[in-house]
Amino acid sequence: MRFQYRILNILLSTTILLGLSACGPSPDPSSKAGNGASQSVASTPRSRMPSDSALKSLYIQSCYGCHSSGAAGAPRSGNIADWAPRLQKGMDVLLHNTIHGINSMPPKGMCIACSDEEFTQLILFLSGQRE
Numbered sequence: 497m498r499f500q501y502r503i504l505n506i507l508l509s510t511t512i513l514l515g516l517s518a519c520g521p522s523p524d525p526s527s528k529a530g531n532g533a534s535q536s537v538a539s540t541p542r543s544r545m546p547s548d549s550a551l552k553s554l555y556i557q558s559c560y561g562c563h564s565s566g567a568a569g570a571p572r573s574g575n576i577a578d579w580a581p582r583l584q585k586g587m588d589v590l591l592h593n594t595i596h597g598i599n600s601m602p603p604k605g606m607c608i609a610c611s612d613e614e615f616t617q618l619i620l621f622l623s624g625q626r627e
């Protein structure tokens with residue numbers, strides 16, 4: 497009799513715990529508001545492309561997937577507000593972080609064949625310092 501009571505008790509508390517965890521905080525839709533409002537270039541990051549055709553194909557194959565849309569918090573192509581705090585680190589640090597990766601940014605930005613010079617040009621393009 498006693499044993500059965502204990503089982504019932506455990507079952508009950510598990511149900512309560514499960515019920516509580518289902519009531520966790522829901523995502524706040526307002527946190528996304530204003531996204532894109534800081535857009536400070538005329539062309540959108542999606543349509544912006546390097547003028548050099550070789551650089552353009554490297555860009556499309558690698559950086560574009562994340563940096564055109566700002567996926568996973570990537571600073572958007574040509575967006576001055578997104579890039580200002582990054583540029584303060586200096587080009588050496590940006591190149592190092594591109595090659596070795598930083599947080600959700602994968603090492604080499606998925607361009608295994610890119611040279612240091614090509615990375616430098618891609619960073620200059622992304623940060624709006626060259627077309």
Ligand code: HEC
Nearest residue numbers: 558559562568569570582590593599600601605606607618
């Ligand atoms: C899979 C998505 C993804 C791809 C592909 C990608 N990036 Fe990134 N990148 C990110 C994210 C996310 C960040 C922001 C990382 C952070 O600071 O948390 C970032 C940040 C950066 C930064 C700023 C680093 C710093 O120190 O602030 C540079 C420079 C950069 N990326 C260059 C590139 C280049 C060049 C390419 C293409 C060769 C590329 N990325 C491809 C996702 C990506």
